[in-house]
Amino acid sequence: MISFFTKVIMFPFSVVYGLFIILRNFLFDIKYYRPQKFNKKVIAVGNLIMGGSGKTPHVEYLVEILLKRKNNISIISRGYKRKTSGMIILSDKDDFRTVGDEPIQYFKKFKNEVKVMVSENRVNALNVNETDKIDVNILDDAYQQRLVKPDMNILLSSIKRPFYNDYIFPVGMLREYRKNANRADFLIFSGCDKEMKETERDEVILKAKQYLNINTPILFSHVRYDEPKKVFGNKFHKDVIAISSIAYPDSFFSFLQSKYKLIKTFKFKDHHIYKDKDLLKVIKECDGDISILTTEKDAVKLCEYKHLLGSYSVYYVPIKVSFLFNNSISNYLGE
Structure with a gap:
């Protein structure tokens, strides 16, 4: 956690960053920028915070469910920290350097079952998949990707650092304001203790609901470790x-x-x-x-x-x- 003095120093930068986020979201809200709707189903998974919230295992969970239902799936990621640019459909010649660590993990886990792509431009990747035999596109780390209109927008928040207790970057770690959780169709609190009590759950729900649309489902997940x-x-x-x-x-x-x-x-x-x-x-x-x-x-x-x-x-x-x-x-x- 950063000190109070550091927060004071960082506050002006948070104001500037926050104004940029407000302007960006306003331009989408008034339809100055229009998100593109696709014929193939699009599920976006992301978070409000900078850093981990368990996106990767939740994307894998979605993939496993959809594969059991005989869907043809594509995972589209930005490919954070990769050494390449442009659109890449992953193949055996790729590694974490060319596509990023999370996309290569998806590829190795679901090889020959799922089409994994990296692209800075998610719209271009989705347009490619419009002509392919894809039933469901999963956009990884895409809550802020407002140029795409998803059929389902899944927001993740770590229970260890819930978004409703955090502040806009750089005072805190929020990419955008708490109120922007209202774009979520579902909110998942990740990293919960498997023995979480209903009273704890209800307290979290009460704090989160003020930032969500009415009737937005709030779910709770925990991580299970398998054998090495x-x-x-x-x-x-x-x-x-x-x-x-x-x-x-x-x-x-x-x-x-x-x-x-x-x-x-x-x-x-x-x-x-x-x-x-x-x-x-x-x-x-x-x-x-x-x-x-x-x-x-x-x-x-x-x-x-x-x-x-x-x-x-x-x-x-x-x-x-x-x-x-x-x-x-x-x-x-x-x-």
């Missing part, structure tokens, strides 16, 4: 070193602490592109029978560093999303 899967090496050891470059890794580290003997943690910025020197610091701690444990998003990057990690025991922990209180987004997707 291999990146390199053969034997998994219970003594582990953890490495992460996700926005809020504390829950991940806490899970490892509860299940294994956690020797040391290495925390990097969200979407960090590893350098050899970063991994050499990790390797330096691998003395004896120790496994390196990482997140699924990091695994798609670390697998490219076989020259350094290939002789070590490296595993990642897959995650799945589950919904609480018998109310899942799948109940609202239709047939």
Whole structure:
């Protein structure tokens, strides 16, 4: 958390940024800019905050539900921090450098089942899919993508940092004002404790509802960690070193602490592109029978560093999303 003094210094910048956001949204609201509607179904998933809110596992949850219903699906992402530009339809020749870490994770997980694309211009990508055999387009990190009129707008908010307690950037981490949550068709609070009490839920709902349209469903999800899967090496050891470059890794580290003997943690910025020197610091701690444990998003990057990690025991922990209180987004997707 930033100090009160820092907030005072940052306040004028927040005012300027906030005025820009107000103007941008106003121009869309008065139809100066007109969002494009597409024939193929479009589901937008995003958040109000800068940083992690669990978009990736929720997109994967949607994909798995829609695949079971025999839909042809395309995931369209901006491809944050990629080294390329323009539109790319992912193939085996791509890696996290060419398309970004989240798109390559989708591609590796749903290979041959889902069309994964990256493009700075989502409208262009959707136009391409209009002539393809696609039933549903999922726009990743697209709540602020107002040039597209989605059929369903899903807003995510981390329960650890709910949007209704946050402030506009740079005083806080909000990309736009709390009131703009009213564009959401659904609000999902992610990262909840699986034992969340109904009284806690009701308190969160009461605080969130003032920013939403009447009858907007509010859902609650939590993350379930699965058994580790291999990146390199053969034997998994219970003594582990953890490495992460996700926005809020504390829950991940806490899970490892509860299940294994956690020797040391290495925390990097969200979407960090590893350098050899970063991994050499990790390797330096691998003395004896120790496994390196990482997140699924990091695994798609670390697998490219076989020259350094290939002789070590490296595993990642897959995650799945589950919904609480018998109310899942799948109940609202239709047939």
